[in-house]
Amino acid sequence: MIERKQTLETACRDFEEDLVLYYYGDDSEAERGRVEVHIRTCVRCQRFLDDLRRLLPQMAQPESLPQSFWDGYYRETVAKIAAQRDRSSWWRNFLAPMRAWALPVLATASVAVLAVGLLIGKGGWNPQAVRPRANIPQEILTDASQLEFFNSMDMIESLPALEALDGGKTAPWTRPNG
Amino acid sequence: MSRQPSMDNQKSQELRDEELVALCQQGQGQYFDFLVRKYMEKAFRIAFDFTRDKEEAKDLSQEAFLRAFSRIKQFDGRSSFYTWFYRLVVNLCLDYARRKGRVRWQSLDAIVEENPERAELADTSSAPDGQAMAGEAKRRAQSTLKSMPDKQRTAFLLRNHQGLPIADIAKVMKTTEATVRVYLHRAVAALRQSLLEFV
Numbered sequence: 001m002i003e004r005k006q007t008l009e010t011a012c013r014d015f016e017e018d019l020v021l022y023y024y025g026d027d028s029e030a031e032r033g034r035v036e037v038h039i040r041t042c043v044r045c046q047r048f049l050d051d052l053r054r055l056l057p058q059m060a061q062p063e064s065l066p067q068s069f070w071d072g073y074y075r076e077t078v079a080k081i082a083a084q085r086d087r088s089s090w091w092r093n094f095l096a097p098m099r100a101w102a103l104p105v106l107a108t109a110s111v112a113v114l115a116v117g118l119l120i121g122k123g124g125w126n127p128q129a130v131r132p133r134a135n136i137p138q139e140i141l142t143d144a145s146q147l148e149f150f151n152s153m154d155m156i157e158s159l160p161a162l163e164a165l166d167g168g169k170t171a172p173w174t175r176p177n178g
Numbered sequence: 179m180s181r182q183p184s185m186d187n188q189k190s191q192e193l194r195d196e197e198l199v200a201l202c203q204q205g206q207g208q209y210f211d212f213l214v215r216k217y218m219e220k221a222f223r224i225a226f227d228f229t230r231d232k233e234e235a236k237d238l239s240q241e242a243f244l245r246a247f248s249r250i251k252q253f254d255g256r257s258s259f260y261t262w263f264y265r266l267v268v269n270l271c272l273d274y275a276r277r278k279g280r281v282r283w284q285s286l287d288a289i290v291e292e293n294p295e296r297a298e299l300a301d302t303s304s305a306p307d308g309q310a311m312a313g314e315a316k317r318r319a320q321s322t323l324k325s326m327p328d329k330q331r332t333a334f335l336l337r338n339h340q341g342l343p344i345a346d347i348a349k350v351m352k353t354t355e356a357t358v359r360v361y362l363h364r365a366v367a368a369l370r371q372s373l374l375e376f377v
Contacts, residue, residue, distance in 0.1 A: 020366045
């Protein structure tokens, strides 16, 4: 036994990989011919190949399972797939009617939100700055210079409010004496 | 069964994989059942080779079918369906092995006890000594397979147990044929080495 073990330990270094491929039939014609010529004269490689022929098929022997196992397996698997299919088709059905109008509506809403956001961000939209034109007398509205004067008066009127907002940082000439 | 395709079953079974896949991609998912029928045994056996556990093998192979079904529209036909599907099964098995930290090897002796007529390695001897030796050989083979790097084990199992050509194994493993040959050689050499005293 020991003697045999020692003799079987290696095949020829250059041929071992080729012998594995030869066993599985995964080599080319040329490689096959080369191996066949070699094993005619090499006992170690012959034994190596014999070992593969003895061991490997036995390792690959599949366990025999009864038909009932495969029937059950099939039923269970297709049931799981059908459940998955039903789930996905439920969502598809739910979303299907929305598809026709969802995209334009979402696009319009997005543009509107973006526009409002830009307006607020740039400070271009200040409701307090909008003066109701209805309160301005018609005579002033017709005269552009008077309208300008009217607007500057508004600014002067709002100076105390601006100073109050500014708090302690108000200009010295506006501080009350004492 | 309402899930079965309305088309005649016999005709549907004659459809090639690409035709079945195309039907599924067109929304006729019921045709996937034929692919299940065709590949369930192979899928289960690959998973069993990796896990050595029937329940785990069943769960993993069924999960592979579910994934294949949910991703069927992503299948672009650049490889064959079975190569694509084998990759899913193998990846799930490798993920499972990593998740578990080790592959749980159900004793092959337990399988032999269930099916005494199907003993595996070196089962030609009926003498008690021979049977003991066969059991030890099986354990040794399992241990060697278990200790192999994932890639060597995958190459070996797909070639030796599943009979896949090296070109297909290379596609499944997303590597070159030359690399698969190296993995296969290393795996076989390691197994032979570990089983020398039993041959």
